[in-house]
Amino acid sequence: MTTDAVARLREQVRRLERRSLPHSHTDTLPTGHSAVDDHLGGGLKTGSLHDFLISDPLETGASLAMLLPILKEGRGPVFWISDTSAELNACGLHQSGVSLEYLVCIETDPANLLSVAEDILRGPERALAVIAGRHVPTLKEIRRLNLAVEASGNTGFFLRSAPLAQAPGKDPCACATRWRVVSHPSSPKTLPGLAMPRPGSRRLSAALLRVRGGRPAHWILDCTDHAPLSRSLDALLAHRAPPALPPGRLPDRQAARCARAGT
Amino acid sequence: MHALAHNRHTVTGVSPAALAAGLTPGLPLAQARSLVPDLLTAEEDAEAQRAALTDLCSWLIWLSPLPAFDVPDGLYSDTTGCAHLYGGEAAMLDLVRERLQARGHSCSVALSDTAAASRALARSGIDRICLVPPGQQKQALHPLPCSALPLPEKTLSSLTRLGLTTISDLADLPRAPLAKRFGAQLLTCLDEALGRQASPLSVFQPADRISLTRSLVEPISTPDAIATVIAALVPVVCEKLTARGEGARQLDFLCVRVDGSIQAIRVGTSDPTADVTRLMRLLGDQIPQIAPEFGIETVTLTVSANEPLEAGPERSVLPDAVASSERALPATLIDRLLNRPGVVSVHQLAPRFTAWPEDGQSRISPDDVAEPADASQMLWARPNILFDLPVRVQVTALLPDGAPRQFVLKRQTHRIAAADGPERLLGEWWQTAESYGAIRDYWQVETTTGLRLWLFRKGDGAHDWSGSGAWFLQGIF
Incomplete structure (x- = not known):
C-alpha cells in the first residue's frame, strides 16, 4: 500500500519535472565563444526558447552575429518567421556560413505569428525557428511554446525589438535565456596608403540578462570567425588605391625635398 | 451500315468499296440492295459508336489539349498555337x-x-x-x-x-x-x-481524374464528423493513387450543404504524395475553414493535380548522410505551412548576380534551391541585413570622393571610426538608359559605438553624370 503510494508520488513528481519526455536528454548548441559556453555548460540548450533583445534597429547586426553561428550548429532546417518581410540578404548570409538550402523564410500575418511558430516547433520534424516580430509575447504565450519545444526537442529564438529605455529586460521571462547583444568598438587596423583605418575583427558586448538556473553575466566577445585579412594584402590594397592627389598636396617626400631646398 | 429512320432502313455509312459501287449514305437500304445484291450490312449501334468516338477523342489529345465531339462521326480539335x-x-x-x-x-x-x-x-x-x-x-x-x-x-x-x-x-x-x-x-x-458569330466547342475532358463522392446518411456539421468523413475518404484515394503509381499535388474537398451551396477547401503539397497520414493532417487542418451551417449532405474528394510519384526535381541518389537525415527540408511541414491560413509567403532565398545589391536575391519556392553560385569569388563582404529601399543619410566627408567621417540618421550623429572601401559598382548600362554610367561607391563603416553599416554614395563624387553624390544607408553587417 505504502509502496504503491510512493510509486504514485514518484510518478507525479516525474511528470511535474517532465523527465519522461523523449527528448529529456538536452543537447546544447555551442555559441563558439569559450567563455560563454563554459558559463552555460556547453552552449544554448536545445528544446527550449531563447530571447534576444535588440535595443535599436541598427543593432540587429550584432544579434545576428551572435545568432547565426548558433544556427549553423543546430540540427534541422532553419525557419525564419517574421510578420514583415524579412530584410535578409542571401549573399551576406552565404558569406556568414548559413546554408541557404536549409533556410526557409516565412512571412505571416502579425496575428498568426506565434501560432505558425508553434506549428513548426511542435511538429515531429526537426527544426530551428527564429521568430522576428514586433509583438512582445506574454508569459502565457511563451509557456505554451515552451511546452511545444519540450515535447519535440526543437529550439526557438525570439529576435525582438526592445529599446533599452522602454524595456530594460528585467521583466519575468519564461525563456531559458535572455540576451541583449550590442556591438562594441573594435580595434581598427591601419594599413599604409589608406585614408581611414579598416575595421578590425568584430567585437560584441553580450549581456546574458536571464538564464534559467544560472547567473546573469556579461562578456566582451571577439568574433574571430574569419581570417584578419580576407585576401592577400596586395589584392586588398589594389582595390583601395588612394585617389590621385592633386599637385601641391603633401606627399611627404616632396614636402621634405622642398624643405631641404628652402634651407 | 444501316439504321431505321422514318419507318424505313437507310444506309448511314459505307465502305470505300461500296462507295465505288455507287452507294452513298442516305440511300434507302432496299435501293442499295437492289444495286448491289450481295451487299453485306450491319445495323448501326449508336452506343458502340459513341464509345468508339469517345475513345478516339481521348486519343486526339496528343494533337492539342482541346478536343471536342461533333456527334455522330466527327471530332473537333482546337489547334490554336499547336501547329x-x-x-x-x-x-x-x-x-x-x-x-x-x-x-x-x-x-x-x-x-x-x-x-x-x-x-x-x-x-x-x-x-x-x-x-x-x-x-x-x-x-x-x-x-x-x-x-x-x-x-x-x-x-x-x-x-x-x-x-x-x-x-x-x-x-x-x-x-x-x-x-x-x-x-x-x-x-x-x-x-x-x-466566322461572323463565335460558336463555342464543348471541350471533352478525359475521365482520368480521381474523384470520390459520398452521400451521407444524415447531414453532418461537427468538426469530428467531418474528420471522420475525411478519414474514410483519404485511404481510398491514396490506394487509387498508389495503384497508378502517382502522388497527389493538389486535393479539392467539396462539401455540399443542405441548402445546396458548396463549401470548398483546397490543399496543395510540395511534392507528389500518397501518404495517408500526411494528407489527412493537411485536410484536417483545414476543417475550421468549412462552415457547415445546417449540415453537409454530400462530400467529394478530388485529386485535382497529380504527378508520378518518383518524378519531380532530381534528387541525388546518394545524398550525404547528414543532409538526408537531419537537415533536409521536411516536406510535410512545408505543406502544412503553405496551406495554413495567415501565412503570407513561404520562400527560400537564392543569390543572383546583378549590379545593384537590392536586386541581388530572388525568392524561390522551397526545395527548389539549386547549388548556390560560387560566392567565394566575391571580393567584398556583404551585409546580413539589406534594405530594399536605401535610407538617405547626411554624410560629412573630407573630400567629395573620399571616405565618410560621420553621418546623421534620424537626427542622431554617428561618428565613423573605421571604414573599408570604396567598392565601386557600375549600373547595368545594358538594361536601362538611367543606369548608363551610374556609379555607386560602397563603404563598410564602423562607428565609434561599434555599429557596422553599409553606406553608399551615388556617383563617384567628381562627375555629375555618375550620380548626385547623395549618401544612403543600405545594410547592416
Whole structure:
C-alpha cells in the first residue's frame, strides 16, 4: 500500500519535472565563444526558447552575429518567421556560413505569428525557428511554446525589438535565456596608403540578462570567425588605391625635398 | 451500315468499296440492295459508336489539349498555337490523317478559322485534306452545297426546291426574308461558318481524374464528423493513387450543404504524395475553414493535380548522410505551412548576380534551391541585413570622393571610426538608359559605438553624370 503510494508520488513528481519526455536528454548548441559556453555548460540548450533583445534597429547586426553561428550548429532546417518581410540578404548570409538550402523564410500575418511558430516547433520534424516580430509575447504565450519545444526537442529564438529605455529586460521571462547583444568598438587596423583605418575583427558586448538556473553575466566577445585579412594584402590594397592627389598636396617626400631646398 | 429512320432502313455509312459501287449514305437500304445484291450490312449501334468516338477523342489529345465531339462521326480539335509543334499547319494535317489511317479510319481533315467552317469543309468530301488560309473561309465555303451546313432535313429540301443549292447563293440573299422564311437557325449556321458569330466547342475532358463522392446518411456539421468523413475518404484515394503509381499535388474537398451551396477547401503539397497520414493532417487542418451551417449532405474528394510519384526535381541518389537525415527540408511541414491560413509567403532565398545589391536575391519556392553560385569569388563582404529601399543619410566627408567621417540618421550623429572601401559598382548600362554610367561607391563603416553599416554614395563624387553624390544607408553587417 505504502509502496504503491510512493510509486504514485514518484510518478507525479516525474511528470511535474517532465523527465519522461523523449527528448529529456538536452543537447546544447555551442555559441563558439569559450567563455560563454563554459558559463552555460556547453552552449544554448536545445528544446527550449531563447530571447534576444535588440535595443535599436541598427543593432540587429550584432544579434545576428551572435545568432547565426548558433544556427549553423543546430540540427534541422532553419525557419525564419517574421510578420514583415524579412530584410535578409542571401549573399551576406552565404558569406556568414548559413546554408541557404536549409533556410526557409516565412512571412505571416502579425496575428498568426506565434501560432505558425508553434506549428513548426511542435511538429515531429526537426527544426530551428527564429521568430522576428514586433509583438512582445506574454508569459502565457511563451509557456505554451515552451511546452511545444519540450515535447519535440526543437529550439526557438525570439529576435525582438526592445529599446533599452522602454524595456530594460528585467521583466519575468519564461525563456531559458535572455540576451541583449550590442556591438562594441573594435580595434581598427591601419594599413599604409589608406585614408581611414579598416575595421578590425568584430567585437560584441553580450549581456546574458536571464538564464534559467544560472547567473546573469556579461562578456566582451571577439568574433574571430574569419581570417584578419580576407585576401592577400596586395589584392586588398589594389582595390583601395588612394585617389590621385592633386599637385601641391603633401606627399611627404616632396614636402621634405622642398624643405631641404628652402634651407 | 444501316439504321431505321422514318419507318424505313437507310444506309448511314459505307465502305470505300461500296462507295465505288455507287452507294452513298442516305440511300434507302432496299435501293442499295437492289444495286448491289450481295451487299453485306450491319445495323448501326449508336452506343458502340459513341464509345468508339469517345475513345478516339481521348486519343486526339496528343494533337492539342482541346478536343471536342461533333456527334455522330466527327471530332473537333482546337489547334490554336499547336501547329508549330508539328512543323506547320500542312504538316500537322498530314500527320493527323496519317495517324488516323494507321488506326484504320478513312477521314477527311479540314483546318480553317472557325470550327463550323472546318466542319462544313471536312464533310463536303471524303478522304481529303483541306487547309484554308486565315480570313479566306468565305471563298472556300462559297462553292459548297447547303447540305454541308448542319441544317435540318426539312430546311435543306425547301432550299433545294427554291434553287438555293450552294452556300454562295445563301450568303448573297438579304438576311431578313431568309430569317422569316427559314427561322433563325439557318442564319446562325451561316454566321458561324463564315466566322461572323463565335460558336463555342464543348471541350471533352478525359475521365482520368480521381474523384470520390459520398452521400451521407444524415447531414453532418461537427468538426469530428467531418474528420471522420475525411478519414474514410483519404485511404481510398491514396490506394487509387498508389495503384497508378502517382502522388497527389493538389486535393479539392467539396462539401455540399443542405441548402445546396458548396463549401470548398483546397490543399496543395510540395511534392507528389500518397501518404495517408500526411494528407489527412493537411485536410484536417483545414476543417475550421468549412462552415457547415445546417449540415453537409454530400462530400467529394478530388485529386485535382497529380504527378508520378518518383518524378519531380532530381534528387541525388546518394545524398550525404547528414543532409538526408537531419537537415533536409521536411516536406510535410512545408505543406502544412503553405496551406495554413495567415501565412503570407513561404520562400527560400537564392543569390543572383546583378549590379545593384537590392536586386541581388530572388525568392524561390522551397526545395527548389539549386547549388548556390560560387560566392567565394566575391571580393567584398556583404551585409546580413539589406534594405530594399536605401535610407538617405547626411554624410560629412573630407573630400567629395573620399571616405565618410560621420553621418546623421534620424537626427542622431554617428561618428565613423573605421571604414573599408570604396567598392565601386557600375549600373547595368545594358538594361536601362538611367543606369548608363551610374556609379555607386560602397563603404563598410564602423562607428565609434561599434555599429557596422553599409553606406553608399551615388556617383563617384567628381562627375555629375555618375550620380548626385547623395549618401544612403543600405545594410547592416
